Amino acid sequence: MNLEQRVNAFTELGKFLNQFSKEKVEKLENVKHNDLFFVGFKHQIKLAQEHNGWFTNKNIIYAINGWSKLLNNNYINKWLTKYNFNNVTPQKVAIIMAGNIPLVGFHDFISVLISGHDILVKQSSNDKHLLPYLAKYLEYVEPNFKNKITFTEEKLEAFDAVIATGSDNTARYFEYYFKNKPSIIRKNRNSVAVLTGNENKEQLEALSDDIFRYYGLGCRNVSKLFVPKDYDFKDFFEAVYKWHPVINEAKYANNYDYNKAVYLMSEFEMLENGFLMIKEDASYSSPIATLFYEHYDSKEELKEKLEDDEDKIQCVVSLGFVDSEINFGETQNPKLWDYADNVDTIAFLLKI
Numbered sequence: 001m002n003l004e005q006r007v008n009a010f011t012e013l014g015k016f017l018n019q020f021s022k023e024k025v026e027k028l029e030n031v032k033h034n035d036l037f038f039v040g041f042k043h044q045i046k047l048a049q050e051h052n053g054w055f056t057n058k059n060i061i062y063a064i065n066g067w068s069k070l071l072n073n074n075y076i077n078k079w080l081t082k083y084n085f086n087n088v089t090p091q092k093v094a095i096i097m098a099g100n101i102p103l104v105g106f107h108d109f110i111s112v113l114i115s116g117h118d119i120l121v122k123q124s125s126n127d128k129h130l131l132p133y134l135a136k137y138l139e140y141v142e143p144n145f146k147n148k149i150t151f152t153e154e155k156l157e158a159f160d161a162v163i164a165t166g167s168d169n170t171a172r173y174f175e176y177y178f179k180n181k182p183s184i185i186r187k188n189r190n191s192v193a194v195l196t197g198n199e200n201k202e203q204l205e206a207l208s209d210d211i212f213r214y215y216g217l218g219c220r221n222v223s224k225l226f227v228p229k230d231y232d233f234k235d236f237f238e239a240v241y242k243w244h245p246v247i248n249e250a251k252y253a254n255n256y257d258y259n260k261a262v263y264l265m266s267e268f269e270m271l272e273n274g275f276l277m278i279k280e281d282a283s284y285s286s287p288i289a290t291l292f293y294e295h296y297d298s299k300e301e302l303k304e305k306l307e308d309d310e311d312k313i314q315c316v317v318s319l320g321f322v323d324s325e326i327n328f329g330e331t332q333n334p335k336l337w338d339y340a341d342n343v344d345t346i347a348f349l350l351k352i
Helices: 003-018 034-051 057-070 073-080 106-114 130-141 168-177 201-216 234-248 250-265 299-308 345-351
Strands: 092-096 118-122 149-151 161-165 183-186 190-194 222-228 277-280 290-296 313-317
Touching: 003 034, 003 057, 003 073, 003 106, 003 130, 034 057, 034 130, 057 073, 057 201, 092 106, 106 118, 106 130, 106 161, 106 345, 130 149, 161 168, 161 345, 168 183, 190 201, 201 222, 201 234, 234 250, 250 277, 290 299
Parallel strands: 092 118, 092 161, 118 149, 161 183, 190 222, 190 313, 222 290, 277 290
Antiparallel strands: none
C-alpha cells in the first residue's frame, strides 16, 4: 500500500464523517460503504454520549466536524508535502490515548497509519466507542489496512515504539516503563490567553469559545488569563455571556457548585457571574467552571515567563504578542500540522 492509497482512504473517511458534522445527521450519496456503516456510526455516537456525560451530542459533532474538514486531499497533501516516505520500514507503534474530549487521540492514529506503520491502540475507557468503528470503516475502504490496526485493553506487548498521553504522574510511569523504546510522552499542558484591555467584543466572544468548548477539558482550552494591572473584567463577562446555558448541564453545574463552595469556605477572593468563576492564581490548570488569572507588569517579563514555562503550555492566545500565538476562538480548530506539545509526530515516526 503506497502513500497515495493511504491518503485516499482517509479522504474517503472525511466524506463519511461529513454526514455527521452538523446537528442534523444526513445520509449523503456517493459515500463508500454507507449502507453498511451509516446507521452503525449513529449508534456509536449515541453510545459515546451514554457512556460519558461530558461527551454531549454537541461536543461529539463539533469534534467530527473538525475532522471532516481536515480529511480531504488538499489538506492532507499540504500536511505531508515536506516529508519523505520512501524509506519507511513498517514498525508496530503503540498509542496510549487520553479520553478527555471526543476523538482526542485521532491525530496520532492518523499519523501512524499514514506514515506506513502498524498501530496498536490502548484507548481510555472514557472514549472507546467512536475510533474502533472508524477504523473498521477504513479497513473496508482500503483492505490493505486490515491486520495493521489492533485495539487492546490488555497490557501492551510486542511493539517497536510508543506515543503515550497522560497526566504528569502517569508520564513518569510511562518514561520508566518505555525507557528502552523510541517514544513521545505527553504530560499535562494548559492553554493561556494574553489580554491587553484593548480587545473588542468579537475577540472576547471568540475567546469564550476557547474557554468553554468541551467544558474546558482539553489541553487546548484556555484555563488562564494574563491581564494588565487594574484590568476591568466587565467587558469580558459581557462577552462570555453567550455561554451561560452551560450552567443548565448537570455535570458542569455540579462542578460549579462544588468549586464555588470550596472557594467560599476557604475565603478565596473571586469574581463570578453565575456560570464562571475567575480567581487570581499562579497555577495554569484551573478546575472546571473556573478560570485563573494573573496580572503582568510588562510584556517583556511576561514573554520571558511564558518561555520559561513552555513545557506547561499548549497554546498562547493573543494578538501580536508572540510568534506562535493562536487567534481568538481558534484553539479547538488545529490544523493537521499543529502538533501537540510542538513535537513533530510524523518526523518521529519516519525515524523509528
